[in-house]
Amino acid sequence: MASARRAPFSGLLAALSGLILLLATSVSAGPSVPFLNPRAEGDKYLLGVGKADITGPVVEIGFAGYADLAQKGTGLRQRLYSRAFIVGDVNKPDDRFVYLVLDVLSGDTAMRYGILESLEALGDDYSAYGSHNIAVTGTHSHAGSGAWFNYLLPQITTFGFDKQGYQAIVDGAVLSIKRAHESLEEGYLDVATAEVKDGAINRSQFAYDNNPEEERNKYEDSVDTTMTLLRFQRASDGKDMGVLTWHAVHATSLLGNNTHAAGDNKGLASWMLERELGGSGNVADGFVAAFGQANHADTSPNVLGAWCDDGSGQECDFERATCADGTVEACHGRGPKFEALDLGVSSCHEIANRLASAAREAYDSLGSSSTPVVGTSVKAFHFFHDMTFWDFQLPDGTAAKTCPAALGYSFAAGTSDWPGMFDFSQGDSGNPDANPLWEAVKGLLKTPSKEQKACQGEKPILLDVGEMSKPYPWAPNIVDIQAFRVGQFLIVTSPSETGTMAGRRWRDAVAAEAKSFLDDEPIVVLGSPANTYAHYVVTPEEYDVQRYEGASTLYGRHSLDAYINLTVSNVKYLSPDATDLPDPGPKAPDNREKSLSFITGVVLDGRPSGYDFGAVRTQPETSYSIGDDVKVTFQGANPRNNLRLEETYVAIEKQDGDTWTRVRDDSDWFLVYTWRRTNGFLGHSEVDVTWETGGNAEPGTYRVKYYGDRKSLGGSITAFEGTSDSFELS
Ligand SMILES: *[C@@H]1O[C@H](CO)[C@@H](O)[C@H](O)[C@H]1NC(C)=O
Numbered sequence: 001m002a003s004a005r006r007a008p009f010s011g012l013l014a015a016l017s018g019l020i021l022l023l024a025t026s027v028s029a030g031p032s033v034p035f036l037n038p039r040a041e042g043d044k045y046l047l048g049v050g051k052a053d054i055t056g057p058v059v060e061i062g063f064a065g066y067a068d069l070a071q072k073g074t075g076l077r078q079r080l081y082s083r084a085f086i087v088g089d090v091n092k093p094d095d096r097f098v099y100l101v102l103d104v105l106s107g108d109t110a111m112r113y114g115i116l117e118s119l120e121a122l123g124d125d126y127s128a129y130g131s132h133n134i135a136v137t138g139t140h141s142h143a144g145s146g147a148w149f150n151y152l153l154p155q156i157t158t159f160g161f162d163k164q165g166y167q168a169i170v171d172g173a174v175l176s177i178k179r180a181h182e183s184l185e186e187g188y189l190d191v192a193t194a195e196v197k198d199g200a201i202n203r204s205q206f207a208y209d210n211n212p213e214e215e216r217n218k219y220e221d222s223v224d225t226t227m228t229l230l231r232f233q234r235a236s237d238g239k240d241m242g243v244l245t246w247h248a249v250h251a252t253s254l255l256g257n258n259t260h261a262a263g264d265n266k267g268l269a270s271w272m273l274e275r276e277l278g279g280s281g282n283v284a285d286g287f288v289a290a291f292g293q294a295n296h297a298d299t300s301p302n303v304l305g306a307w308c309d310d311g312s313g314q315e316c317d318f319e320r321a322t323c324a325d326g327t328v329e330a331c332h333g334r335g336p337k338f339e340a341l342d343l344g345v346s347s348c349h350e351i352a353n354r355l356a357s358a359a360r361e362a363y364d365s366l367g368s369s370s371t372p373v374v375g376t377s378v379k380a381f382h383f384f385h386d387m388t389f390w391d392f393q394l395p396d397g398t399a400a401k402t403c404p405a406a407l408g409y410s411f412a413a414g415t416s417d418w419p420g421m422f423d424f425s426q427g428d429s430g431n432p433d434a435n436p437l438w439e440a441v442k443g444l445l446k447t448p449s450k451e452q453k454a455c456q457g458e459k460p461i462l463l464d465v466g467e468m469s470k471p472y473p474w475a476p477n478i479v480d481i482q483a484f485r486v487g488q489f490l491i492v493t494s495p496s497e498t499g500t501m502a503g504r505r506w507r508d509a510v511a512a513e514a515k516s517f518l519d520d521e522p523i524v525v526l527g528s529p530a531n532t533y534a535h536y537v538v539t540p541e542e543y544d545v546q547r548y549e550g551a552s553t554l555y556g557r558h559s560l561d562a563y564i565n566l567t568v569s570n571v572k573y574l575s576p577d578a579t580d581l582p583d584p585g586p587k588a589p590d591n592r593e594k595s596l597s598f599i600t601g602v603v604l605d606g607r608p609s610g611y612d613f614g615a616v617r618t619q620p621e622t623s624y625s626i627g628d629d630v631k632v633t634f635q636g637a638n639p640r641n642n643l644r645l646e647e648t649y650v651a652i653e654k655q656d657g658d659t660w661t662r663v664r665d666d667s668d669w670f671l672v673y674t675w676r677r678t679n680g681f682l683g684h685s686e687v688d689v690t691w692e693t694g695g696n697a698e699p700g701t702y703r704v705k706y707y708g709d710r711k712s713l714g715g716s717i718t719a720f721e722g723t724s725d726s727f728e729l730s
Pocket residue numbers: 255257309332341343
């Protein structure tokens with residue numbers, strides 16, 4: 001990162017204001033007064049941050065990411081959020097962009113259309129927002145319900161599209177934008193970085209090693225270890241509104257057998273940093289910290305490597321990730337705390353801690369070694385591009401082509417983060433476990449055209465998804481090309497999970513182009529998976545190896561070159577003088593109303609005689625020591641009756657004289673909600689609440705609350721609650 005020009009005296013001013021803040025702090029200092037940063041330098045922008053709940057149905061719906069039919073929700077560990085950041089030009093308020101980080105697998109076409117429609121319905125106040133300036137990205141958590149995808153292939157493992165979960169994401173994303181919009185104020189941006197050397201390893205080193213040696217030699221690591229942090233600071237009182245970070249690591253710390261919804265390592269890191277930095281020195285309740293995803297495609301948070309869980313004690317095969325039986329089934333990545341055998345929960349906490357610590361380190365270096373964002377203009381562009389047999393030229397003049405989407409054989413094998421199950425293809429109709437959606441569409445599978453086979457080259461085609469559009473398209477052929485710029489800071493979004501080296505090439509190409517109109521050294525970050533879910537993109541050399549990531553690179557060997565060409569050719573629309581936008585291109589298909597669904601709704605909730613809804617089935621013990629798990633069971637009802645967005649299913653209340661105050665809710669990582677059916681026919685269910693007091697509890701007298709909603713046979717939904725006996729924690 002190059003140093004930027006600084007206004008004269010601003011260093012002195014910053015030092016003075018830092019001193020004043022320091023004095024202010026020392027007067028009021030309690031034990032946990034947050035670090036107060038000196039004022040950011042640089043130009044002023046219009047800035048806003050906001051956060052809202054997007055937690056969809058947490059039970060009975062398949063989770064997105066691992067494509068494992070067995071991974072259906074049974075509860076909630078931590079609510080999922082949308083975090084919104086708005087940056088605008090002070091002089092031209094219509095020139096602005098919105099960067100969303102959602103605790104979900106990826107941005108997607110369906111939710112993006114929904115968000116754009118809802119914003120439009122909000123009227124004139126929101127007319128500055130549109131397709132050209134909104135990026136919808138996911139943290140890539142593999143621990144949330146799916147069933148909200150626009151295209152058919154990722155819908156298969158969740159039995160189709162679920163409007164309730166889709167709407168929760170759209171409504172929460174829009175609410176986060178509203179909150180960010182309402183918080184808009186003039187302020188400053190500055191950038192700092194930190195290294196996360198123990199946050200990720202390369203899970204496809206064999207493919208990475210196929211990149212040219214001189215290129216590999218330029219980098220110390222086979223994953224990008226730099227976390228980039230962008231601080232939002234308002235000018236009126238110098239308070240920090242939030243931080244937006246980018247770092248590459250798969251959000252797959254929670255394993256494929258975890259069935260509690262959570263934002264995985266990135267969602268958890270946000271909660272940690274928001275708790276640490278929200279408060280006195282910063283904007284009190286609204287401090288927003290987001291951990292955006294970057295070029296993470298070949299990274300894994302399972303940093304101890306991939307091992308065979310077959311008793312052999314061997315590492316998985318370096319080339320093919322297989323174990324002694326020749327399959328990948330026993331191969332599992334090990335997180336830093338894999339011995340805990342707790343579905344990845346402890347490893348997730350550890351990785352989140354490493355991410356939050358790195359962000360904290362970057363944050364603490366602001367002022368002393370940060371780069372102020374300078375240059376007043378803010379620009380954004382977005383357009384759709386059809387990758388179907390698109391001819392273009394590589395920078396050296398060679399002709400290249402992209403192809404309709406297709407997945408190769410290694411896609412079915414999965415990765416060391418979780419072996420591919422792909423059992424949706426093996427269902428037969430006589431089998432009671434058969435997947436109804438797969439049964440409905442498997443006859444529509446096509447064999448690839450000759451042109452497609454030639455185009456995909458090294459990739460043996462397993463699923464020719466780009467040539468299958470019945471009953472509606474199976475995968476995107478039309479992708480979102482998008483980039484934003486504020487001052488010398490550029491954000492490129494990728495609809496595909498992007499490999500380490502692919503991300504480096506892409507960022508470098510954009511930086512080189514942006515130099516033509518910037519006085520300051522460009523800082524480029526890549527955010528993904530954004531706007532649609534276009535599987536993977538790796539370098540052509542990695543494509544040739546056809547591991548999982550190469551097999552999932554949809555548009556053929558030159559997918560990355562095409563993304564680079566399309567972005568670089570349009571960087572001119574980000575120049576300070578730009579007054580127009582690129583052609584919006586062919587609209588991506590909207591499958592929301594066409595999507596199949598075999599997801600059954602809640603029929604009714606019942607209860608056994610003698611137990612009301614909310615009755616305590618198992619009371620807590622009278623006393624616990626910190627470190628114990630407090631467990632309480634209630635007579636429950638299906639949480640799909642009410643998502644309780646911005647509210648809670650469970651809470652911990654602390655006694656203070658005659659009053660009980662809520663001290664924990666669903667946003668807390670250590671308070672876990674589990675729902676179990678106890679009689680499917682009569683609709684009976686129970687809810688287990690576990691409070692892991694080893695996490696962040698203090699001594700006191702407490703009780704557990706449960707908030708439920710029951711459905712009658714007539715369809716009406718009635719709220720109820722339950723309260724446990726009190727207990728001592730010491
Ligand atoms: C979850 O999967 C991991 C990895 O295979 C395994 O070690 C662990 O025992 C599993 N846990 C449960 C509860 O099945």
